[in-house]
Amino acid sequence: MTRDRGLEELLRDELGDQSGLSEKSMFGGRAFLLNGNLLCGARSDGILIRLGKGNDGWALALPGVIQMLSGERVMQGWVRATAEVYGDDGLRRRLLDAALAYVKSLPAK
Numbered sequence: 001m002t003r004d005r006g007l008e009e010l011l012r013d014e015l016g017d018q019s020g021l022s023e024k025s026m027f028g029g030r031a032f033l034l035n036g037n038l039l040c041g042a043r044s045d046g047i048l049i050r051l052g053k054g055n056d057g058w059a060l061a062l063p064g065v066i067q068m069l070s071g072e073r074v075m076q077g078w079v080r081a082t083a084e085v086y087g088d089d090g091l092r093r094r095l096l097d098a099a100l101a102y103v104k105s106l107p108a109k
Contacts, residue, residue, distance in 0.1 A: 002028070002029075002043070002044045003028075003029050003030060003042070003043065003044065004029065004042050004043060004044045007042040007043075007047060007083075007086065008029075008030045008042045010042075010086070010092075011030075011032055011040060011042055011047070011096075014092070014093070014096055015032060015039075015040075015096070018034060018100070020034050020035040020036075020108070021033070021034055021039075022036075026038075026041065027041055027043060027048065028043055029041050029042050029043030029044070029048075030042045030043075031048075034100070034103045034104065035103075035104075035106075035108035035109065036108055036109030037050075037103050037106045037108070037109060038050055038103075039099055039100065039103045040096065040099055045080070046080045046081050046082050046083065046085075046086070047080070047081045047085075047086045047092075047095075048068060048078060048079075048080050049078070049079050049080075049081060049095045049096070049098075049099045050077060050078055050099050050102060050103060051077055051078070051079060051095075051098050051099055051102055052077045052102040052105075053076045053077035054076075054077070055077060055098065055102060056076075056077055056078070056079050059079045059081075059095060059098070060079060062081075062085060062091065063084075063085075064081060064082040064084045064085040065079050065080070065081045065082075065085055066079065066080050067079060067080075068080045077102075079095075081095060
């Protein structure tokens with residue numbers, strides 16, 4: 001996979017004021033971490049969002065949102081959204097707000 005620098009910049013703009021935010025290259029793209037915990041990621045095939053196990057049903061009901069796979073393994077609590085989804089300001093904000101709420105509940109690493 002290749003990086004999507006436009007999506008990375010969009011996420012930086014949305015998340016920039018979060019205390020404890022950092023970035024690193026992972027999963028063939030750019031990962032955003034909050035207090036050391038993975039929050040979301042940007043790749044050419046979409047945005048990866050961490051919602052937490054059991055918290056992703058509402059997102060998976062949206063067209064353009066699928067369960068994240070690592071190889072053939074289903075990653076519970078993680079979803080991938082297409083450009084049509086993250087290009088919608090309201091949906092992107094809803095996904096990021098849900099990810100932030102979940103990741104903020106985790107102990108810092």
